[in-house]
Amino acid sequence: MSKKLDDNSDLKQIGKKRDVKRKTLPALAMAGPVSLWMILFVTIPMLFIIYISFMSRGVFGDVVYKFSGESYQTLMDATYFKVILKSLRVAVFTTVLCLLVGYPFAYYIARKPKETAAKLIMLIMIPFWTNSLMRLNSWLLVFQTNGPVNSFLQWTGMTDGPITFVYTDGLVVLGMITNMLPFAVLPMYSSIEKLNKSFLEASADLGANGATTFRKITLPLTFPGIFSSIILVFIPTLGIYTVSDMLGGGKVLYIGNIIKNQFGSIRNWPLGAALSVLLIVITMLLIFLYTRFASIEDMEVV
Amino acid sequence: MAVSKVQKKKKAFSILGNVYAVIIYAILYIPVAVMMMFSFNDQRYNYYWNGFTTKWYGKLFENSALIGSLWYSLIIAVLATLISVLIGTIGALGLKRFEFKGRKFINNMLYIPIIVPEIVLAVALLIIFLNIGTALGMGTILIGHCTFCIPYAIVTIKGRISGDDNSLEEASMDLGANRIQTFIRVTLPSIMPGVMSAAFLSFTLSIDDVVMSNMLAGAKQSTLPVLILSMNKAGVTPDVNALTTIMILVIVAAMILNNIIKSALKKRQNKEVAI
Amino acid sequence: MKKILALLLTMGLTLSLTACGGGTKDSGNDAKEPAAGGEETGGEETGGEEAGGEEAGKEEAGGGEASSELNIYMWQQYISDDLIANFEKENNCKINLSYMSDNADAITKLTAGGGDEYDLIMTCDAYMESLVAGGYVEKINFDNIPNASNINEAYWTAKEYCVPYLMNYIYIVYDKEKCPVEITCYNDLIKPEMKGQISTIDGARNLFPIALIALGYDPNSTEESEIAEAYEWLVKFNENVVAYGNAEQNLTNGTASVALTYDGNASWAMAEMGENNTLAIADFKEDAVQLGFDLYVIPVGAKHTDLAEKFLNYICDPQVMAGNLEEYPYSCPNEAAVEAASDSYKNDPARNFSYKENVFFQEDVGEALTIYNDYYQKLKVGE
Numbered sequence: 017m018s019k020k021l022d023d024n025s026d027l028k029q030i031g032k033k034r035d036v037k038r039k040t041l042p043a044l045a046m047a048g049p050v051s052l053w054m055i056l057f058v059t060i061p062m063l064f065i066i067y068i069s070f071m072s073r074g075v076f077g078d079v080v081y082k083f084s085g086e087s088y089q090t091l092m093d094a095t096y097f098k099v100i101l102k103s104l105r106v107a108v109f110t111t112v113l114c115l116l117v118g119y120p121f122a123y124y125i126a127r128k129p130k131e132t133a134a135k136l137i138m139l140i141m142i143p144f145w146t147n148s149l150m151r152l153n154s155w156l157l158v159f160q161t162n163g164p165v166n167s168f169l170q171w172t173g174m175t176d177g178p179i180t181f182v183y184t185d186g187l188v189v190l191g192m193i194t195n196m197l198p199f200a201v202l203p204m205y206s207s208i209e210k211l212n213k214s215f216l217e218a219s220a221d222l223g224a225n226g227a228t229t230f231r232k233i234t235l236p237l238t239f240p241g242i243f244s245s246i247i248l249v250f251i252p253t254l255g256i257y258t259v260s261d262m263l264g265g266g267k268v269l270y271i272g273n274i275i276k277n278q279f280g281s282i283r284n285w286p287l288g289a290a291l292s293v294l295l296i297v298i299t300m301l302l303i304f305l306y307t308r309f310a311s312i313e314d315m316e317v318v
Numbered sequence: 319m320a321v322s323k324v325q326k327k328k329k330a331f332s333i334l335g336n337v338y339a340v341i342i343y344a345i346l347y348i349p350v351a352v353m354m355m356f357s358f359n360d361q362r363y364n365y366y367w368n369g370f371t372t373k374w375y376g377k378l379f380e381n382s383a384l385i386g387s388l389w390y391s392l393i394i395a396v397l398a399t400l401i402s403v404l405i406g407t408i409g410a411l412g413l414k415r416f417e418f419k420g421r422k423f424i425n426n427m428l429y430i431p432i433i434v435p436e437i438v439l440a441v442a443l444l445i446i447f448l449n450i451g452t453a454l455g456m457g458t459i460l461i462g463h464c465t466f467c468i469p470y471a472i473v474t475i476k477g478r479i480s481g482d483d484n485s486l487e488e489a490s491m492d493l494g495a496n497r498i499q500t501f502i503r504v505t506l507p508s509i510m511p512g513v514m515s516a517a518f519l520s521f522t523l524s525i526d527d528v529v530m531s532n533m534l535a536g537a538k539q540s541t542l543p544v545l546i547l548s549m550n551k552a553g554v555t556p557d558v559n560a561l562t563t564i565m566i567l568v569i570v571a572a573m574i575l576n577n578i579i580k581s582a583l584k585k586r587q588n589k590e591v592a593i
Numbered sequence: 594m595k596k597i598l599a600l601l602l603t604m605g606l607t608l609s610l611t612a613c614g615g616g617t618k619d620s621g622n623d624a625k626e627p628a629a630g631g632e633e634t635g636g637e638e639t640g641g642e643e644a645g646g647e648e649a650g651k652e653e654a655g656g657g658e659a660s661s662e663l664n665i666y667m668w669q670q671y672i673s674d675d676l677i678a679n680f681e682k683e684n685n686c687k688i689n690l691s692y693m694s695d696n697a698d699a700i701t702k703l704t705a706g707g708g709d710e711y712d713l714i715m716t717c718d719a720y721m722e723s724l725v726a727g728g729y730v731e732k733i734n735f736d737n738i739p740n741a742s743n744i745n746e747a748y749w750t751a752k753e754y755c756v757p758y759l760m761n762y763i764y765i766v767y768d769k770e771k772c773p774v775e776i777t778c779y780n781d782l783i784k785p786e787m788k789g790q791i792s793t794i795d796g797a798r799n800l801f802p803i804a805l806i807a808l809g810y811d812p813n814s815t816e817e818s819e820i821a822e823a824y825e826w827l828v829k830f831n832e833n834v835v836a837y838g839n840a841e842q843n844l845t846n847g848t849a850s851v852a853l854t855y856d857g858n859a860s861w862a863m864a865e866m867g868e869n870n871t872l873a874i875a876d877f878k879e880d881a882v883q884l885g886f887d888l889y890v891i892p893v894g895a896k897h898t899d900l901a902e903k904f905l906n907y908i909c910d911p912q913v914m915a916g917n918l919e920e921y922p923y924s925c926p927n928e929a930a931v932e933a934a935s936d937s938y939k940n941d942p943a944r945n946f947s948y949k950e951n952v953f954f955q956e957d958v959g960e961a962l963t964i965y966n967d968y969y970q971k972l973k974v975g976e
Contacts, residue, residue, distance in 0.1 A: 046412025265836030
């Protein structure tokens with residue numbers, strides 16, 4: 017009995033050693049470059065941002081390297097709370113829409129033969145190789161007061177005078193979706209495509225109808241892709257400002273605008289840095305809650 | 319009877335799917351079509367349709383700054399894609415497969431470039447580069463682009479890696495293949511769609527980036543989006559539309575050519591097999 | 594966990610110092626060459642050696658002697674291509690133009706310490722005080738710029754440090770047929786019937802002065818109570834605004850009937866509408882309008898100062914500037930050039946207004962800037 021135990025622990029020891037040899041080097045080789053890159057070009061700059069957020073603003077907009085908690089005090093103002101709430105609302109709305117529009121589309125592509133699917137994916141991406149500002153401007157040209165949509169509506173007699181489409185929330189939403197859609201479709205496509213067809217067939221054979229199969233098999237199995245999509249759409253949308261600037265007429269400020277302005281025209285870098293830190297904390301918190309809520313053991317399920 | 323019902327349903331679904339896809343593609347392509355149309359607009363800036371002209375295509379070739387910036391953007395985008403996908407692919411595998419200290423930290427770091435507005439990271443990088451005496455230029459832009467492309471690449475690729483690939487890999491290694499062979503023969507093919515998506519995403523992000531490029535560009539050359547952004551205040555001139563139109567046509571032509579070559583090769587292969 | 598973090602960070606820091614040189618190596622000679630050049634040696638001239646005859650070498654091959662190139666950072670579509678080409682030809686040099694999308698871009702680069710990348714940077718008068726105080730700009734040797742005497746000194750702020758290029762009135766232009774109100778003062782802009790009619794420039798320091806003037810205060814007020822009142826005024830104004838920015842586009846395509854914009858933009862819009870022009874400049878009786886300058890500064894650490902001065906002298910030449918005005922019909926502080934300009938420039942309807950002398954300037958408001966910005970954010974965020 018005791019001998020057996022010894023044997024076992026010996027085996028474990030050997031296993032461990034083999035593990036170290038088998039795993040340390042590859043781990044270093046594989047995770048090393050990305051870790052190094054992230055530390056050099058993300059961690060260090062971000063530490064610098066945190067550092068600046070505790071400094072104070074000089075009279076002429078320069079950073080005075082003297083400790084101050086003033087920036088964080090400023091954040092207590094109700095204005096910032098409102099801005100963040102507003103930005104969150106837009107981000108949630110855009111994400112939900114992108115998922116609802118994107119999932120069936122990703123599913124459609126994933127069910128096609130591989131070569132066709134590759135072409136279809138390519139077709140999604142091509143518009144995005146053109147400039148996003150110009151694409152947004154195209155929407156303005158289409159919907160402007162004496163643009164084609166208004167002309168058409170008046171020609172058919174549906175309206176008497178021109179309708180103001182430009183600089184409205186509806187156009188902003190359209191712009192958001194057309195800008196973010198590939199970020200929703202690509203990860204979901206990748207996940208759905210991976211889905212083993214035999215599962216679905218088995219499920220159907222066992223008498224499940226389409227809806228049940230979708231709910232019980234397809235959806236759970238493609239969840240990692242959906243999760244990636246949510247991350248890739250939600251988070252950037254939170255910080256985006258070009259769409260609302262161009263299609264919304266710059267009437268509304270989002271958190272992204274405010275941070276941009278602090279680093280740009282207003283030149284209050286400490287406040288801009290503090291706002292960035294706040295944004296990071298909020299987002300991390302949301303991701304954390306989300307992973308718990310969605311009972312994903314760790315963020316890296318992605 | 320039941321079968322035909324199922325088939326009918328399937329057919330209806332596939333028609334519905336096609337209609338849906340057409341609508342989505344239409345929404346994606348309307349702005350592009352408008353952009354192409356306005357390359358023929360007879361107006362100093364594109365404010366509204368003012369009549370047909372082809373003069374902008376002539377003007378385009380005189381505008382060496384515009385063409386130069388397109389090349390600059392393309393080179394940066396291709397390099398950024400290569401670097402990001404390389405680091406991203408092996409990084410995604412490494413972060414997914416291996417337990418090591420600080421893994422969670424790196425995983426969290428990956429979210430930062432996605433979360434923070436680009437301007438924050440761009441300004442921080444700018445100050446750091448200037449302080450250590452790195453001159454601004456293609457190198458700094460490239461680093462900036464990779465910094466936000468790598469996280470996107472990793473998130474996309476990770477979604478593709480699953481547990482059962484692991485057993486396949488082990489089987490492959492048990493059968494005597496080494497790590498690199500296993501990687502190329504087993505791992506890579508299974509995550510290939512993820513890698514391709516990552517490459518597309520990276521290229522797309524890089525070629526359209528404004529903020530990083532604007533902050534980290536040197537005095538001598540800027541990218542096309544930065545040039546367009548700087549025009550945006552007054553208005554974009556139609557020669558930029560002309561450039562975009564040509565770019566799109568080249569891409570489409572390349573795709574068609576690629577298809578023709580592929581199908582020709584296939585036919586030949588089939589013939590050889592038949593013989 | 595903390596220990597590991599600290600370890601990683603220190604490791605990262607040391608690596609960043611050593612690795613950055615290496616990191617840029619594979620990414621192009623563009624970055625490598627000036628890094629090796631160092632600051633005191635003056636970069637490019639010695640750079641050729643390190644660049645090792647690759648692409649970067651080619652760029653340098655143009656001329657061996659000092660200052661064969663000039664790096665300018667300015668607005669896009671704001672200077673004639675012919676002017677640039679002629680200057681290059683006359684001085685046998687290469688001008689690298691790069692463009693900003695916002696005045697803040699130039700300021701950010703200067704503040705971050707990137708000024709030495711450029712020889713000339715365009716900025717505006719409102720920033721001059723802080724740029725001089727921050728030590729970001731060089732004094733200009735006007736002995737080398739005799740043509741500067743053509744410039745009207747009346748409005749020339751921070752004279753030792755900058756050369757004015759063009760100037761802008763921020764005034765109101767409106768469509769006589771579509772606009773519901775005939776506009777003669779700022780207060781007309783907040784009338785309820787103007788809802789959804791206004792396209793305006795953006796920015797706290799552009800809009801608050803207008804509100805302050807409408808209320809009868811100093812446009813550069815530092816009194817919080819006055820700024821708060823101006824905020825209330827702007828809330829009403831904001832309700833009538835259809836869009837911030839893009840004034841020209843919105844006027845010509847019928848989205849807006851009134852624009853608070855630069856005279857240069859009004860000029861374009863009027864020219865765009867041609868014979869059917871229904872745009873008119875608001876006939877102000879009392880209210881002052883803002884006048885701003887776009888000017889060139891030489892950043893501290895500029896490497897081609899001699900050529901920069903030559904360039905400044907060149908653009909101050911009346912004939913050269915007159916040609917430039919033909920292409921870019923903005924207001925110009927160079928009176929000799931305006932004199933030499935063509936009739937079409939002189940008779941531009943966009944500059945045909947009577948209150949050119951009744952102007953104010955953006956001044957540095959010091960600490961009060963924060964108050965302005967806070968109120969402006971509140972305005973855009975809404976209640």
